[in-house]
Amino acid sequence: MANIGLEASDQLEVMRLHVDAALEALVEDEIEQGAGQVAELCASMLLAGGKRLRPLLILLAHEIAGGQDTEEVMPLALAFEMIHTATLVHDDINDEAGLRRGVETIHTRAGLAKAVIAGDWLFVQGFGLGGRYDEHIVRLMAKCCADIAVAEFHQLDHVLNLATSPEDYLAIVRGKTAGPFAAGCQAAGLVAGLSDEQAAGLGRFGMELGIAFQLVDDLLDLRGDERMGKPRGADVLEGKMTLPLIHALTLSHGKERQRLATLIESFSDEHFDELMQLLDRSDSLSYAEILVKTHLERAVLELDAFPESQAKSLMLHITGYVMARHT
Amino acid sequence: MANIGLEASDQLEVMRLHVDAALEALVEDEIEQGAGQVAELCASMLLAGGKRLRPLLILLAHEIAGGQDTEEVMPLALAFEMIHTATLVHDDINDEAGLRRGVETIHTRAGLAKAVIAGDWLFVQGFGLGGRYDEHIVRLMAKCCADIAVAEFHQLDHVLNLATSPEDYLAIVRGKTAGPFAAGCQAAGLVAGLSDEQAAGLGRFGMELGIAFQLVDDLLDLRGDERMGKPRGADVLEGKMTLPLIHALTLSHGKERQRLATLIESFSDEHFDELMQLLDRSDSLSYAEILVKTHLERAVLELDAFPESQAKSLMLHITGYVMARHT
DSSP states (O other), X not given: OOOTTSOHHHHHHHHHHHHHHHHHHHHHHHIIIIIHHHHHHHHHHHTSOOOOHHHHHHHHHHHHTTOOOHHHHHHHHHHHHHHHHHXXXXXXXXXXXXXXXXXXXXXXXXXXXXXXXXXXXXXXXXXXXXXXXXXXXXXXXXXXXXXXXXXXXXXXXXXXXXXXXXXXXXXXHIIIIIHHHHHHHHHHHHHTTOOHHHHHHHHHHHHHHHHHHHHHHHHXXXXXXXXXXXXXXXXXXXXXXXXXXXXXXXXXXHHHHHHHHHHHHTOOGGGHHHHHHHHHHTXXXXXXXXXXXXXXXXXXXXXXXSOOOHHHHHHHHHHHHHHHTTX | OOOTTSOHHHHHHHHHHHHHHHHHHHHHHHIIIIIHHHHHHHHHHHTSOOOOHHHHHHHHHHHHTTOOOHHHHHHHHHHHHHHHHHHHHHHHHHHTOSEETTEEOHHHHHHHHXXXXXXXXXXXXXXHHHTTSXXXXXXXXXXXXXXXXHHHHHHHHTTTOTTOOHHHHHHHHIIIIIHHHHHHHHHHHHHTTOOHHHHHHHHHHHHXXXXXXXXXXXXXXXXXXXXXXXXXXXXHHTTOXXXXXXXXXXXXXXXXXXXXXXXXXXXXXXXHHHHHHHHHHTTHHHHHHHXXXXXXXXXXXXXXXXXXXXXXXXXXXXXXHHHHTTO
16 A cells, blocks of 8 residues: 555545545446446445545554555455445435435435435445454444444434533444444454454544544534535534534523524524524634544544554544644 | 254244344343444334244254254344344335334334434344354345345336336345345355355255245235234235236236226225236236245255254244245
């Protein structure tokens, strides 16, 4: 994987292209074997772009853990990307989202029934790939995926629940977003031959990075961003209790809190500026920014256990990228 | 597993109770580990009864293949039952079914979003269990599950398609219903240490039995039956092209075919008797019955490769049961 002489961002781009090519090959192989329409429909979402953060982190975690052969960890990286895409397809059904990665969502194009099945197919592909590894790694993946489901239930129960606490929020984020980052990095370490304890360090790195990543997502939803096909305030519109909202609800009082509650409960884009003013008054976006920094610092600390290397620089580059996304 | 002295049906009942207990233990364990509401919701469907044909066949296939320790194959048996239940939960969403195994379906009780996630959770549990086995078995499971998705797409595309051929029908049944029977029996043989070739024989047994099983299901839908919570003609109402309908459409001509087409396209219970009369005219139910017999005979032939044993008698008893269901 070493591409000495390239800038970090170019090196990551080369790796991303490798991941894309592997995903394409996999889908083509499935189509050849008769998966036809379901594979094509899934491919339209799977190959519609995306930063491939999860597979890149898995490849890099494997490398800093001493792994020599990228081929030995690639199926794991693809497995996590396919499972991630499966959850997106099923999420989009539940959120009634019309666009994802700039393309029409599967349920919009093919209807509910096929979208449910397409998500299942992606899950199956992911597990088929992941199931090639040791039982220990399979259990880690299964636990991670079961935790996603638990967190999603938790999240659904907290839609428009103004009493959602920061603890509720973190439990949801750990299960749904950060858990897969953690499990992927940890499993990659195990594939490379790390001890359980060393691999757990990579798991903590992934968890902290994943939490920061979600917090940045929350911020971007409010600030508007480069994320394709999602209007600003989409989370608020869906009733998702993001950390800035939870923080502002906790700090506000009296009429201000009441107005904030009303805005959240019956949000529409015309109230966007007013919502932002109320969030500013309790400095809720700054608070989320501080948390991003804290979690990224913790992530970086976990990498101290590993010797300097090109792969480590690239992992640090990714943590820097997560930081830079919202600034 | 031997319970010498008991009738075959009682022996199978003892095995079924073992499977139920193992499923219950698994769910309780998950709840203890924090899976809470999603596990409880899934348990309500998973433990609502059911004949457990798939896990029973897996346990028996393992035994006739020379497997000594039921514990070594039980996770595989549970995996297939959980994956089967996952597909039921997602199917019920698509079919807008209100009842299953006599209890309210998950989407009826908990809504679409949670039903999608609950199905995902069941899939994950199934793969977590199946992923403990050799890569060869994992690939077999993944292929089987991917084929289910492909067949479900195929089936959706043939809803109310009066040009559906017997070949389309068989492709759907092989993928969706019979494939999991086949993969389960084949994998059980591999766990017990059979050669690929010997295990493939058990796979063919499962495939033939599974096709017969689906044909009987088609017949029961038209004849009314003991299946809990499903009104007669439910398949016709859902636009599913079952074999008796396909057969009758193929054999009928002129006004009769036109009337049959109209009945199928705009079916309601009040037309049930008329539909049955038209099916009788082309002897379509008898045709399906003959096919049931043919496929069961082929299934039984595959068992000739294995020595007489209690397990083999029980497998023959199950093939007899499938036959008896519709008579």
